[in-house]
Amino acid sequence: MSADAIRAATGRSGSLPLLFGLSLLSVLMALASLVIGYARLDIVAAASDALRGTHSLPALVLLELRVPRAALGFVAGFSLGITGAAMQGLLRNPLAEPGIVGVSGGAALGAVLVFYSGLAGAFLLALPLGGIAGAILATVLLFAVAGRGAGTTTLILAGIAINSFAGALTTLALNLSPNPYAAFEIIFWLMGSLADRSLPQLWLVLPLMAIGWALLVSTAPALDGLTLGEDTAASLGFDLQKLRLKVIGGAALAVGSAVAVTGTIGFVGLVVPHLLRPYVGNRPGRLLLVSGFGGASLLLGADIVVRLLPIHPELKLGVVTALIGAPFLFSLVYRHRSER
Amino acid sequence: MRCAKAVAFIFAACLALMTATLGHADEVRPQRVVSLNMCTDELLLRLADPGQIASVSWLSQDPRNANLPDEAKLHPANHGLAEEVLSYDPDLVLAGAFTTRTTVALLKRTGMRVIEVGVPRSFAETRQNIRDIARALGQQSKGEALIREMDERLEQLAAQVAGPPLKAIVLRPNGFTVGRGSLIDEILKRAGLDNLAARLEIDNYLQIPLEAVVLQKTEILILNGDSESAPSLATQALHHPIVTALAEKLRLFDMPSRLWTCAGPSIVDAVQLLIERTRAPSSERPPS
Numbered sequence: 001m002s003a004d005a006i007r008a009a010t011g012r013s014g015s016l017p018l019l020f021g022l023s024l025l026s027v028l029m030a031l032a033s034l035v036i037g038y039a040r041l042d043i044v045a046a047a048s049d050a051l052r053g054t055h056s057l058p059a060l061v062l063l064e065l066r067v068p069r070a071a072l073g074f075v076a077g078f079s080l081g082i083t084g085a086a087m088q089g090l091l092r093n094p095l096a097e098p099g100i101v102g103v104s105g106g107a108a109l110g111a112v113l114v115f116y117s118g119l120a121g122a123f124l125l126a127l128p129l130g131g132i133a134g135a136i137l138a139t140v141l142l143f144a145v146a147g148r149g150a151g152t153t154t155l156i157l158a159g160i161a162i163n164s165f166a167g168a169l170t171t172l173a174l175n176l177s178p179n180p181y182a183a184f185e186i187i188f189w190l191m192g193s194l195a196d197r198s199l200p201q202l203w204l205v206l207p208l209m210a211i212g213w214a215l216l217v218s219t220a221p222a223l224d225g226l227t228l229g230e231d232t233a234a235s236l237g238f239d240l241q242k243l244r245l246k247v248i249g250g251a252a253l254a255v256g257s258a259v260a261v262t263g264t265i266g267f268v269g270l271v272v273p274h275l276l277r278p279y280v281g282n283r284p285g286r287l288l289l290v291s292g293f294g295g296a297s298l299l300l301g302a303d304i305v306v307r308l309l310p311i312h313p314e315l316k317l318g319v320v321t322a323l324i325g326a327p328f329l330f331s332l333v334y335r336h337r338s339e340r
Numbered sequence: 341m342r343c344a345k346a347v348a349f350i351f352a353a354c355l356a357l358m359t360a361t362l363g364h365a366d367e368v369r370p371q372r373v374v375s376l377n378m379c380t381d382e383l384l385l386r387l388a389d390p391g392q393i394a395s396v397s398w399l400s401q402d403p404r405n406a407n408l409p410d411e412a413k414l415h416p417a418n419h420g421l422a423e424e425v426l427s428y429d430p431d432l433v434l435a436g437a438f439t440t441r442t443t444v445a446l447l448k449r450t451g452m453r454v455i456e457v458g459v460p461r462s463f464a465e466t467r468q469n470i471r472d473i474a475r476a477l478g479q480q481s482k483g484e485a486l487i488r489e490m491d492e493r494l495e496q497l498a499a500q501v502a503g504p505p506l507k508a509i510v511l512r513p514n515g516f517t518v519g520r521g522s523l524i525d526e527i528l529k530r531a532g533l534d535n536l537a538a539r540l541e542i543d544n545y546l547q548i549p550l551e552a553v554v555l556q557k558t559e560i561l562i563l564n565g566d567s568e569s570a571p572s573l574a575t576q577a578l579h580h581p582i583v584t585a586l587a588e589k590l591r592l593f594d595m596p597s598r599l600w601t602c603a604g605p606s607i608v609d610a611v612q613l614l615i616e617r618t619r620a621p622s623s624e625r626p627p628s
Binding site for chain 2: 037038039040041055057058060061064065066115116118120121177178179181182184185188195196198199200312313
């Protein structure tokens with residue numbers, strides 16, 4: 001990552017306090033996620049036991065259940081937020097979001113195929129790699145259809161096609177599984193959840209996600225240049241082909257590995273960049289990191305809500321994010337219509 | 341004299357009626373029985389003569405779920421579809437009260453004799469269930485023998501349970517556990533175990549968060565998730581690293597769910613297995 005990219009991603013003056021505030025907020029949300037849970041847990045005693053290396057029951061709950069849940073909420077939310085911002089910058093369309101355009105759906109399909117075929121048990125990285133492969137396929141398909149300055153209608157139609165096809169194949173794969181529970185797990189893959197995730201899952205996806213984030217942040221200057229139009233950006237020396245590849249690769253790595261362990265969680269990548277865009281002077285480059293931290297905060301907040309609500313079995317995360325996100329989608333579509 | 345004659349006549353009439361009923365019972369012993377549910381399959385296979393069975397459900401032929409897969413494979417399998425059932429032209433259909441509902445409704449409309457078998461929630465209901473099915477099959481004596489055998493084994497097992505009850509909790513796929521008022525709760529009690537979930541206001545089956553399981557201070561954790569089955573998220577929670585970590589603190593073992601999925605003689609095997617696993621002193625680990 002060059003100094004240019006970092007400067008373009010963080011911004012010189014205006015957006016730095018915002019970036020700092022949002023990263024602080026996301027850390028606070030992660031801490032809140034550690035404290036709030038189903039069982040009463042003396043968090044201080046658990047933490048001191050854990051630090052001393054005593055494997056008491058509270059320490060086990062903290063280390064093996066609460067920490068992976070909070071950490072995965074953070075990194076999955078970050079991935080969705082930053083990917084949403086990058087895709088919107090590249091396609092110059094506020095509706096481009098991994099969930100809506102089918103990238104998450106493709107990732108879920110890839111992960112499902114790997115998990116239920118038993119391949120995930122065969123070698124460690126199979127599950128996230130399956131998710132990434134599915135996400136790449138969906139993204140390439142999307143760009144093939146709606147890549148070059150296509151209108152919103154084309155983008156959304158392509159998204160619907162990819163989403164429904166991936167969803168149908170996911171359902172088919174689950175129905176074909178010999179395990180009687182598999183068919184009921186469609187809802188996890190379509191709506192997402194952080195319940196009972198584990199530390200090994202976190203270590204598995206974190207490096208792949210981090211590479212994805214780095215790729216996406218490195219596109220910041222080019223995304224800023226692209227706001228002037230493709231030709232101007234090209235004349236400024238930005239290689240648009242390289243930019244597309246970076247965004248596709250970054251989105252697939254970040255979202256693909258997130259979806260492989262949390263299922264599809266929609267709307268985070270739509271709501272967060274949309275809310276934050278005015279505060280970064282409409283610069284897509286600066287929007288990347290703030291959207292990441294914003295996405296982490298939103299997803300952790302949603303996960304705290306599902307645990308506080310007296311609804312059992314626990315609500316899927318996608319239900320909460322859709323309740324927040326769908327009205328946003330409505331307002332965006334409405335505004336888009338009146339602009340024409 | 342007239343009185344004695346009358347008594348003799350009535351006695352003779354009764355005798356004739358009794359033999360007629362007995363003979364009648366033999367006559368109506370159904371000859372083409374179709375079972376649509378894995379649990380009725382097992383009782384059918386145990387109680388009926390092989391010649392009486394027309395078809396059993398496909399689930400019973402899978403050794404991962406069923407207790408009598410080899411016996412089940414001797415008969416054609418059905419998938420609970422009405423058309424399949426009609427093709428056997430059965431004179432009795434056994435179905436579960438909660439499964440294959442559309443098929444059952446359709447079969448009833450055609451006037452077919454369908455017995456819907458509920459899910460027993462106790463040993464008493466299990467005995468009644470066996471008795472009912474045995475009568476429908478015209479195999480009362482086999483039914484009574486089966487019940488007697490179960491009761492004798494249970495008595496022997498009850499003598500093996502000594503000492504205070506051990507605290508236990510069952511963890512099933514999808515984070516479900518079993519509370520009071522369930523067959524499994526009674527199985528645990530008979531094995532000398534104190535089901536902690538029965539105190540948690542959990543009636544029958546309910547989901548329990550993994551962290552609540554860990555903090556329950558249980559002595560025994562019974563995993564009920566058939567490790568040899570194909571992968572699913574439902575059983576993934578049973579392989580969560582925290583469960584492995586718990587093995588250092590308490591006794592942890594797998595329970596094949598086929599032993600207590602269906603209320604049949606296998607629930608006695610379940611009691612026996614629980615007693616063997618929990619009372620065996622050899623594998624006991626000292627609490628750390």
